[in-house]
Each structure stands twice: as C-alpha cells, then as structure tokens.
Amino acid sequence: MPRIVITEFMDTDAVEWLSSRLDTHYGPTLVDEPDKLAPLLADCEALIVRNRTQVRPELLEQAPGLKVVGRLGVGLDNIDQPACAERGVQVIPATGANALAVAEYVICTAMMLLRGAYLSSDRVAAGEWPRPALSRGRELAGKTLGLAGFGGIGQLTAKLARGLGMETVAYDPYIEADAPVLAQTGTRLLDMDGLLAESDVISLHIPLTDETRNLFDAERIAAMRGGAVLINSARGGIIDEFALARALKDGHLAGAALDVFDKEPLAAGSVLADVPNLVLTPHIAGVTEESNTRVSRLIAERVAEALG
Structure with a gap:
C-alpha cells in the first residue's frame, strides 16, 4: 500500500519527484471518491490535500498509521488541527509559496473594479457604445488600500500597492503598533472602525474562526466608504x-x-447571482502555474523529509 496518498491536484513534476523516492498514490479526484480513498488510507503514512479534503476525526480513524498531512495551500480550516495533534500527526502548510499569486489577484481585481469598465464586453460586442458611462472610472494611484489581516500575504499586497502609488493601512489585533513591518511597508495600523472609514479598497487576509465568521456583516459593510471596493481571497464565511x-x-x-x-461550490440560484459589479472566481486566487509549482514542490520536499 502507498506510504503517501494525494487526494487533490498537484503539480506533475512534484508528484513524479515524490514517486521516485516513496510509494505514492496520486488520485486528484479522490476527494470526491470516499469509497476509493478509505482503503488507501488504511496503511498510508502521509496525506497531501488542498482545501476540499476534510481531515476530520472520521478520516483520521481510517488512517491509523498517518504521520503527516501536507496542505497544498495555507488555510487550515479543512484540517482538524487538535485532532491531528492528539494523534501525533504533523500538519505542514505551504506557507508563503502562493503569497505572490494572491497579492497579484488583489491588485488586479482592485484595479478592474475601480475602473469599472471591464464587465461591459457583451454590451460593446452587441453594438452598444457606453463610453460616457464608462469614462468615470477611478485610478488606483492615490487611493487607500485597507488590509484586514497583515500577515505575509497582506504585507506583500501592501508592497505591491505602494509600488503603484496607493496608501496602505491595516487592521490586525496581533500586530503591535511599533512592529518593524509597518515601517518597512509604509503601512499605518488602524482599528477596524478606522479601516472601514479610510479605505477605498478593503482586502481580507484573515482566517475563518468563530470570531471572524460574518465579520463583515451588514453593519460593517454599511460603515465602509461609499463607492468602496471589497475583496475576499481569504476564506468564505467572513x-x-x-x-x-x-x-x-x-x-x-x-x-x-x-x-x-x-x-463551495455556490449553489444554483445563489444570492450572489446577477449582482452588479461583482467578480466571482472559484477559489483560485492563490493558484497559478508558478504558485502551483512552488506549493507542490515545497510540500513534496517537506513531506518526504517528515517521513525520513
């Protein structure tokens, strides 16, 4: 039986690198095939997942020899960390490997939404010419980017934004007011009310917890500046x-x-269907050809190291 089981897509070169060293089973659709996954878990020592595989006690009970879980990404809300710790299972996220992809996604969508002209292709192709209406777009330079959460991805996003002429502010209860990273990125630390009041664009970079679920509810959204833009590439439910x-x-x-x-995925007829000025993407902000290569190789190497 394989020592390593991979349940979701992974860069082919990284899979081949692992397979040349350790007995590896790569099944990118296993996340949706529990009957096929169960017998593979019986003797496996390492499990590599993305965000859809739910590593809960039920799954852990099927893998009594499991030593390590590699996460092809950074969010860990699909992994029961206390349950893993109780069983001595090491959890390894791909910290930092997809940060640039997410930061670029934020900047790209902020520019697109502020300009307000890139959702009109169907109208123009149909013969309409909404030039006056689409000539009131706004430039990114001179606007204020508010970062809710100022970890590695938030910090990199701030650096990209500053390079394009934005001001940057951040809310993060775990960062001290004199933290060097604030000066290094030219970012001011605010409380949440200040972030809402000052930001033209707000980007979320926080985990989903009991405290952050529906953090941006109707009241907080109403407190945002009129005409502001909101971007969430962190976790649904915030x-x-x-x-x-x-x-x-x-x-x-x-x-x-x-x-x-x-x-995820959204159900047909979701409340988000047919909403104006809304861009929806399927949990891919951190997934590019380059980031997938970095994430996959990092996890392959660290899982192999953990197994000795």
Missing part, C-alpha cells in the same frame, strides 16, 4: 454574502470580488 449583495445592488459599494464562499 463576509455576509446576502449583505454584500444588497450593498452592491443598492450602490453603496462600487464593486466586490469574491474568490471564496461560505459554501
């Missing part, structure tokens, strides 16, 4: 999706981009 849809339809927000959702 934004109240109904409240966001209403704020976009009412025109309080100029736009929003969501890469993550409370329930």
Whole structure:
C-alpha cells in the first residue's frame, strides 16, 4: 500500500519527484471518491490535500498509521488541527509559496473594479457604445488600500500597492503598533472602525474562526466608504454574502470580488447571482502555474523529509 496518498491536484513534476523516492498514490479526484480513498488510507503514512479534503476525526480513524498531512495551500480550516495533534500527526502548510499569486489577484481585481469598465464586453460586442458611462472610472494611484489581516500575504499586497502609488493601512489585533513591518511597508495600523472609514479598497487576509465568521456583516459593510471596493481571497464565511449583495445592488459599494464562499461550490440560484459589479472566481486566487509549482514542490520536499 502507498506510504503517501494525494487526494487533490498537484503539480506533475512534484508528484513524479515524490514517486521516485516513496510509494505514492496520486488520485486528484479522490476527494470526491470516499469509497476509493478509505482503503488507501488504511496503511498510508502521509496525506497531501488542498482545501476540499476534510481531515476530520472520521478520516483520521481510517488512517491509523498517518504521520503527516501536507496542505497544498495555507488555510487550515479543512484540517482538524487538535485532532491531528492528539494523534501525533504533523500538519505542514505551504506557507508563503502562493503569497505572490494572491497579492497579484488583489491588485488586479482592485484595479478592474475601480475602473469599472471591464464587465461591459457583451454590451460593446452587441453594438452598444457606453463610453460616457464608462469614462468615470477611478485610478488606483492615490487611493487607500485597507488590509484586514497583515500577515505575509497582506504585507506583500501592501508592497505591491505602494509600488503603484496607493496608501496602505491595516487592521490586525496581533500586530503591535511599533512592529518593524509597518515601517518597512509604509503601512499605518488602524482599528477596524478606522479601516472601514479610510479605505477605498478593503482586502481580507484573515482566517475563518468563530470570531471572524460574518465579520463583515451588514453593519460593517454599511460603515465602509461609499463607492468602496471589497475583496475576499481569504476564506468564505467572513463576509455576509446576502449583505454584500444588497450593498452592491443598492450602490453603496462600487464593486466586490469574491474568490471564496461560505459554501463551495455556490449553489444554483445563489444570492450572489446577477449582482452588479461583482467578480466571482472559484477559489483560485492563490493558484497559478508558478504558485502551483512552488506549493507542490515545497510540500513534496517537506513531506518526504517528515517521513525520513
């Protein structure tokens, strides 16, 4: 039986690198095939997953010899860390390997939503010419980017934004006011109320916890500046999706981009369907050809090292 089981897609070169060293079973659709996954877990020592495989006590009980879980990404809300710790299972995230991909996603969508002209292709192709309406877009330079969460990805996003002429502010209760990284990135630390009041663009970079679920509810969204843009590439459930849809339809927000959702994939007829100035992507902000290579190789090497 394989020592390593991979349940979701992984860079081919990294899979081949692992397979040349350790008995490896690569099944990128195993996440949706529990009957096929169960017998593979019986003797495996390492499990490599992305965000859909739920590493809960039920799964851990099927893998009594499991020593390590490699996460092809950084979020760990699909992994029961206390349950892993109780069983002596090491959890390894790909910290930092996809940061640039996420930071670029934030900057790209912020520019697109502020400009407000890139969702009109169907109208132009149909013969319309909405030039006056689409000539009121805004430039990124001179705007204020508010970062809710100022870890590695938030910090890199701030650096990219500063390079394009933005001001940057951050809210993070775990960062001290005199932290060197604030001076290094030219970022001011604010409380949440200050972030909402000052930011033209707000980007979320926080984990989903009991404290952060629906952190951006109707009240907080209403407290954002009129015409602001909201971007979530962190975790679904942090934004109240109904409240966001209403704020976009009412025109309080100029736009929003969501890469993550409370329930993935979205159900047909979701509250987010047919909402103006809303960009929806399927949890891919951190996934590019380059980042997938970095993430996959990092996890392959660290899992192999953990298994000795």
